[in-house]
Amino acid sequence: MEHSFKPAKESRTIMTQLIFPLDTNHNHTMFGGKLMEYMDKVAAIAAMRHARMQVVTASTDSLDFLAPIRVGEVIEVEAFVTWTNRSSMEIYVSVESENLFTGERKKTVTAFFTFVALNEHGKPALVPAVVPETEDEMKLHASAPDRYGLRKKRMQDRRRN
Template identity: 80%
Template structure:
């Protein structure tokens, strides 16, 4: 996904609203999840959302998302945002995050999703480390349920 950042996308510092960027990231992650599973999906969680550099008005952002790992019905999607100054050509990775989506059957219930075959070095690295992140998410969810 590619977007040009306009003044209406930015705050009083002329940098992009984080919430607006998260919306774009969620959409890109949803598309990646649906392409992978070929079914309806819903966002289950977002974590490790790291803002590394500001995105300024007039820059272009490119959002890339791919499925890193799957469990029975859930998919971990890595999303990376790169900003580009169109006048200088300077490119900067500005935000990264992990999203979890769940595949749904025709009744809206969790459904099995296909596995992942990592190809690039980055994909292999994220695939290998994904089970640890999955366990942390499960623990975090369980802790929140117990806190109620």
Template identity: 85%
Template sequence: MREETMKPASESRTIMTQLIFPLDTNPYETMFGGKVMEYMDKVAAIAAMRHARMQAVTASTDSLDFLAPIRVGEVIEVEAFVTWTNRSSMEVYVSVSSENLFSGLRKTTVTAFFTFVGLDENGKPASVPTVIPTTDEEKKLHASAPERYALRKKRKQDRRVE
């Protein structure tokens, strides 16, 4: 494999920080799940495009797990990086942590895997660089990615309407 077609996962790492206001929350003063998902998709898209250096579109979202509520007045940090690649697809791991600015308490609130497809100038799937994991977290996610890929492929196949 040519060296220029391989990139470390760290090059795609993207982080966004947001303060959560009342308009971002439901009547229970916790953040709307859809709003969290919007932020996650945006950050994942940036990570995918940083990795591929081309347009990329969301193809799938899975294992979206809401682990704890995000409350009005907290700060969230949305972090994403490419964990694994196939020919034109990229798996992006996204995690959201919240922080109470007064107590300093931080917790992981949401995690998910997004799949993006790199597109050429004609909007057709294009080859993307292979990702190289370097940290323990990146290596663990990279090693388990083929199994998630196979499950996504099977799920997609099972849902096809003939």
């Protein structure tokens, strides 16, 4: 397969969910694990849209909970591919909550997920390079090699221990 290019917008994926009492803990705020499940699903869809093949989650980092999400609020989980290596893709995921009565919206969580594309034999496969177009996409794309280097070092350090 020759190396191809795809705009970041082609991978953009958005999920909207209303938060119910069963989604929350004893403080009436959303369970972090439930939110991480949504984030992983949306990131996986973005990765598959980019690669057009099976993918697996390789890592999650910089998972930052910025504000609580409460019962009755709506969340929008958004993901897109920010950067690619040979077979891996970095996906930026952000979550915004909205109070449907006041209209107040706030960024509640951000994270970077790394996925690896797999061919029909379950082996890592080449993915298209991503082309950033918006200012946010360009900033994330420009800073991605540094994050990649930190992830790689972290993985090497873990293998040694």
